[in-house]
Amino acid sequence: xxxxxIETNSHPWVALEELIKAGNAKQLNEFxxxxxxxETARAVSRLAEEERINLLVLLSPEDAAEVLHDLPxxxxxxxxxxxxxxxxxxxxxxxxxDEQADILADIDTVDAEAILNAMSPRExxxxxxxxxxxxxxxxxxxxxxxxxxxxxxxxxxxxxxLQIHNEAYSDYEVxxxxxxxxxxxxxxxxxxxDLLLANRSKPAGSIMRSDPIRVRDDAxxxxxxxxxxEHAYLGVPVxxxxxxxxxxxxxxxxxxxxxxRAENSYLKASGIVGGEEFRxxxxxxxxxxxxxxLSINIVLNVxxxxxxxxxxxxxxxxxxxxxxxxxISDMSGCSGNQAVAVSIRELTLGLIKPYEVARVFFKEVxxxxxxGLVLGILLGAVAVFWKGNPYLGLVVGGALATNTxxxxxxxxxxxxxxxxxxxDPALASGPILTTVTDMCGFFFALSFATxxxxxxx
Amino acid sequence: xxxxxIETNSHPWVALEELIKAGNAKQLNEFxxxxxxxETARAVSRLAEEERINLLVLLSPEDAAEVLHDLPxxxxxxxxxxxxxxxxxxxxxxxxxDEQADILADIDTVDAEAILNAMSPRExxxxxxxxxxxxxxxxxxxxxxxxxxxxxxxxxxxxxxLQIHNEAYSDYEVxxxxxxxxxxxxxxxxxxxDLLLANRSKPAGSIMRSDPIRVRDDAxxxxxxxxxxEHAYLGVPVxxxxxxxxxxxxxxxxxxxxxxRAENSYLKASGIVGGEEFRxxxxxxxxxxxxxxLSINIVLNVxxxxxxxxxxxxxxxxxxxxxxxxxISDMSGCSGNQAVAVSIRELTLGLIKPYEVARVFFKEVxxxxxxGLVLGILLGAVAVFWKGNPYLGLVVGGALATNTxxxxxxxxxxxxxxxxxxxDPALASGPILTTVTDMCGFFFALSFATxxxxxxx
Numbered sequence: 039x040x041x042x043x044i045e046t047n048s049h050p051w052v053a054l055e056e057l058i059k060a061g062n063a064k065q066l067n068e069f070x071x072x073x074x075x076x077e078t079a080r081a082v083s084r085l086a087e088e089e090r091i092n093l094l095v096l097l098s099p100e101d102a103a104e105v106l107h108d109l110p111x112x113x114x115x116x117x118x119x120x121x122x123x124x125x126x127x128x129x130x131x132x133x134x135x136d137e138q139a140d141i142l143a144d145i146d147t148v149d150a151e152a153i154l155n156a157m158s159p160r161e162x163x164x165x166x167x168x169x170x171x172x173x174x175x176x177x178x179x180x181x182x183x184x185x186x187x188x189x190x191x192x193x194x195x196x197x198x199x200l201q202i203h204n205e206a207y208s209d210y211e212v213x214x215x216x217x218x219x220x221x222x223x224x225x226x227x228x229x230x231x232d233l234l235l236a237n238r239s240k241p242a243g244s245i246m247r248s249d250p251i252r253v254r255d256d257a258x259x260x261x262x263x264x265x266x267x268e269h270a271y272l273g274v275p276v277x278x279x280x281x282x283x284x285x286x287x288x289x290x291x292x293x294x295x296x297x298x299r300a301e302n303s304y305l306k307a308s309g310i311v312g313g314e315e316f317r318x319x320x321x322x323x324x325x326x327x328x329x330x331x332l333s334i335n336i337v338l339n340v341x342x343x344x345x346x347x348x349x350x351x352x353x354x355x356x357x358x359x360x361x362x363x364x365x366i367s368d369m370s371g372c373s374g375n376q377a378v379a380v381s382i383r384e385l386t387l388g389l390i391k392p393y394e395v396a397r398v399f400f401k402e403v404x405x406x407x408x409x410g411l412v413l414g415i416l417l418g419a420v421a422v423f424w425k426g427n428p429y430l431g432l433v434v435g436g437a438l439a440t441n442t443x444x445x446x447x448x449x450x451x452x453x454x455x456x457x458x459x460x461x462d463p464a465l466a467s468g469p470i471l472t473t474v475t476d477m478c479g480f481f482f483a484l485s486f487a488t489x490x491x492x493x494x495x
Numbered sequence: 496x497x498x499x500x501i502e503t504n505s506h507p508w509v510a511l512e513e514l515i516k517a518g519n520a521k522q523l524n525e526f527x528x529x530x531x532x533x534e535t536a537r538a539v540s541r542l543a544e545e546e547r548i549n550l551l552v553l554l555s556p557e558d559a560a561e562v563l564h565d566l567p568x569x570x571x572x573x574x575x576x577x578x579x580x581x582x583x584x585x586x587x588x589x590x591x592x593d594e595q596a597d598i599l600a601d602i603d604t605v606d607a608e609a610i611l612n613a614m615s616p617r618e619x620x621x622x623x624x625x626x627x628x629x630x631x632x633x634x635x636x637x638x639x640x641x642x643x644x645x646x647x648x649x650x651x652x653x654x655x656x657l658q659i660h661n662e663a664y665s666d667y668e669v670x671x672x673x674x675x676x677x678x679x680x681x682x683x684x685x686x687x688x689d690l691l692l693a694n695r696s697k698p699a700g701s702i703m704r705s706d707p708i709r710v711r712d713d714a715x716x717x718x719x720x721x722x723x724x725e726h727a728y729l730g731v732p733v734x735x736x737x738x739x740x741x742x743x744x745x746x747x748x749x750x751x752x753x754x755x756r757a758e759n760s761y762l763k764a765s766g767i768v769g770g771e772e773f774r775x776x777x778x779x780x781x782x783x784x785x786x787x788x789l790s791i792n793i794v795l796n797v798x799x800x801x802x803x804x805x806x807x808x809x810x811x812x813x814x815x816x817x818x819x820x821x822x823i824s825d826m827s828g829c830s831g832n833q834a835v836a837v838s839i840r841e842l843t844l845g846l847i848k849p850y851e852v853a854r855v856f857f858k859e860v861x862x863x864x865x866x867g868l869v870l871g872i873l874l875g876a877v878a879v880f881w882k883g884n885p886y887l888g889l890v891v892g893g894a895l896a897t898n899t900x901x902x903x904x905x906x907x908x909x910x911x912x913x914x915x916x917x918x919d920p921a922l923a924s925g926p927i928l929t930t931v932t933d934m935c936g937f938f939f940a941l942s943f944a945t946x947x948x949x950x951x952x
Contacts, residue, residue, distance in 0.1 A: 264532065267565075290729075294750040297757050304758075304760055310833055325865040328866060335825075335826065343818050350815070353817050354814050364796075365797060375765045379767050380773075390537075401774040405782045408779075416793055417797075420797055
């Protein structure tokens with residue numbers, strides 16, 4: 039019955055809105071079960087804030103946790119922040135440990151603390167530990183859904199446990215069981231296959247493969263990417279500093295984190311900073327986040343443009359220069375950003391190290407000279423064609439050519455430098471690059487013009 | 496012995512260079528076995544072109560294929576292009592089918608055809624088929640390493656095959672065997688676990704799970720991402736239009752493709768177009784690729800700046816405006832690019848559809864008005880403070896505020912429009928946005944100034 043009324047409706051969020059208003063938890067849950075996670079995410083992002091709160095409160099904590107699972111973490115965190123800490127704690131208790139930590143990490147510290155306090159002390163303690171891991175480390179990426187058995191448990195007991203919890207384990211991603219000591223230290227790994235072929239009465243510890251490959255919980259994402267490129271593993275156990283098993287990182291999890299980082303680099307380079315933005319967020323929130331980056335940028339822009347103010351006399355004499363200044367500024371920015379993108383990518387792939395400034399500089403000078411020459415001739419030709427003055431062409435084309443070399447070399451080197459001083463290259467390279475190249479571009483054009491002023495007018 | 500001499504050398508590429516010069520294939524191979532794939536990639540990218548050719552020719556085809564496996568596809572393709580088609584074919588024959596296709600797809604069509612002709616006809620036919628799949632489809636992402644058995648084969652025969660080829664199958668990513676008909680059509684799936692618990696004399700077809708979830712070879716990446724988000728599968732079989740099993744897509748493979756796409760969006764938005772760039776590529780190649788994008792950009796820039804030329808008289812009268820034009824142009828570009836990035840991301844996540852222009856426009860107008868007001872007041876204040884003329888502040892601030900609204904709305908909408916006409920939003924949004932917002936920005940500032948000209952001087 040429900041299904042039919044939904045199918046005739048082209049927009050699931052209209053139906054969702056109506057069901058929330060009607061306040062029938064059972065119908066609501068049936069409806070959400072019938073649409074895909076992608077549709078759930080779209081429908082929820084279209085609800086008003088109040089309706090989103092009602093949705094979470096109407097559903098059972100378990101169903102609410104399922105809805106939040108379908109949403110991007112930041113959006114789920116936004117919704118959790120809007121309900122009471124007790125309600126939030128009940129929902130979060132239904133999530134696996136790593137998802138709990140991912141969502142709480144995106145919530146205001148004060149709100150997160152209130153939710154943790156409303157959770158059971160044991161659960162809260164576990165989540166607090168996961169919260170300490172940086173996002174781009176094994177601890178931040180790992181899943182806490184893994185199978186671990188004590189050394190002395192027999193093969194038969196392990197198999198029985200697997201049989202009994204078959205359903206609960208069905209979305210566990212790796213086909214290994216881990217063998218741990220009484221203190222939780224990782225002792226060995228047991229492929230499911232070995233387990234099935236072994237004698238039921240033997241202790242699991244006696245057939246395990248000892249001393250398996252493992253990673254430390256603070257291992258950086260780069261190390262994990264390399265590990266999975268090097269080996270065909272599906273998953274690798276993660277241990278803390280005392281060797282206790284803390285979770286597993288899966289190949290898919292590492293690939294996902296790597297994709298997430300690439301996407302974040304793009305967002306940051308475009309000026310979307312401080313977490314991700316969804317259009318479902320409140321206007322003030324979105325506006326403020328974008329402004330925090332723009333307001334730094336406007337200061338840098340004013341500083342760069344102040345160079346022009348020093349050459350007002352030259353500019354008054356050759357007003358045509360005013361047409362070329364924005365072109366030189368924009369084109370140099372583009373050339374420099376190409377070099378920035380290549381450097382960030384080569385850093386991510388591990389093809390260059392932050393100290394290899396000289397190599398990158400040398401590689402970029404060539405491109406800068408070649409492209410500067412071509413672009414300079416093009417722009418110079420436009421100037422000559424427009425004003426019929428070859429000296430104007432030389433000034434404008436010469437400034438663009440020179441500044442292209444500066445921009446390309448700087449663009450190649452700045453990300454390495456930022457990485458070296460442990461700043462985020464994706465975030466800061468663009469503003470630094472454009473400020474410096476704008477200043478240099480204005481300076482080259484206007485000082486070249488000043489030098490040959492009598493020839494220009 | 497080798498190991499020791501390597502460890503004392505801090506740069507593996509220096510050692511690699513020496514070994515290539517010495518021309519000892521065995522030592523070379525031992526050295527490459529001893530360093531990680533990441534180090535191999537770095538070392539190879541530092542070799543001169545000639546040394547890279549020598550490296551591939553010196554090694555056995557099998558070892559050469561292993562080296563290429565460690566490199567990014569584009570770099571491997573570059574190296575393959577430089578050796579003879581016969582040598583290339585011998586190396587490529589050592590790779591799994593999907594890797595063959597990935598590399599040949601990155602090679603000039605003429606060169607790729609020559610290599611395919613040098614391969615065995617059967618192998619070439621298989622690779623040609625894989626080459627037809629678009630990169631972002633199930634066929635382009637799938638792995639051809641999967642286990643498939645005919646329905647009538649017995650469980651015992653399957654288990655024996657697994658035992659015999661244990662080593663060869665060790666890097667197969669999924670823990671399922673697929674059951675196919677005599678014509679190769681997918682009939683069912685057989686989890687390893689079921690296989691181990693079954694009676695050896697039964698036909699595999701009798702214990703398989705029939706009619707398993709599958710995807711068509713032309714299913715787009717978005718569909719695959721949604722599928723793996725919805726279900727906890729490790730891998731899903733891919734079938735062609737007649738239902739024949741063609742490969743498997745794994746969760747990790749899909750996540751990797753999704754990350755690759757995010758990275759490509761970033762590169763394209765930064766003006767690195769037409770395949771990826773590595774600093775190990777020849778200068779002319781790198782310069783030309785970057786120029787192809789820059790030369791379009793300079794034309795757009797000249798068109799935009801030509802607006803300034805129409806207002807030379809106003810500009811002569813109020814030369815201070817020349818300082819603010821590049822600021823207005825750059826700031827509007829930044830604001831617009833933020834909206835572009837959010838739209839591209841929401842499109843990728845499936846949170847908005849290309850036809851939802853009105854919704855995005857409406858959401859962006861609010862942000863544009865708020866941020867335009869703040870930025871306009873800031874820039875206006877700078878103008879008043881500098882020149883002491885409140886009207887200059889109104890002109891400059893008003894122009895930036897108005898243009899911010901235009902840029903933000905346009906930035907939000909352009910990616911949807913491009914997606915709708917099946918163009919790549921990451922590639923074209925930036926240039927379209929900045930051209931239009933530059934023109935509008937110059938027009939607003941200069942026409943506002945012209946309107947109140949007597950008050951400005």
